[in-house]
Amino acid sequence: MVSRSRLKSILAGIALYAIAAAAIGYFGINAYTGRYGLTAQQELDQEIIALTSELVRLKNERAEGEKRVALLRSERLDPDMLDERVRYQLDFANPADLVRKIPAR
Structure with missing residues (x-):
């Protein structure tokens, strides 16, 4: 039970980092190639x-x-x-x- 809770917290942390990286990537790409980009x-x-x-x-x-x-x-x-x-x-x-x-x- 302890291992499952620990695994769940690790996966939640990885998911948050993945979502944050995806959001940063999305805005970074749009800053370069978007309608008002560089x-x-x-x-x-x-x-x-x-x-x-x-x-x-x-x-x-x-x-x-x-x-x-x-x-x-x-x-x-x-x-x-x-x-x-x-x-x-x-x-x-x-x-x-x-x-x-x-x-x-």
Whole structure:
């Protein structure tokens, strides 16, 4: 009877250590590979860098567009810009212009 009680206490201790080791292992693995783990953080950093460069490109594109629109405003109309837009929209060319057709590939 004494040996059975001693065996039971030893098995209970081993079971508690096994459960604790499993819990620590579970949280350790998730800390490395989980949704917010170390590898996910590296991927998020790379995505942040890519999106930041795209944001800079889009801001430059927008600034260029705003500059071109500012040239077409009525209070400060640039005749060259107006001529370019009219030719583009109406698909016209000046008789003095040299026009080359490029075959489609």
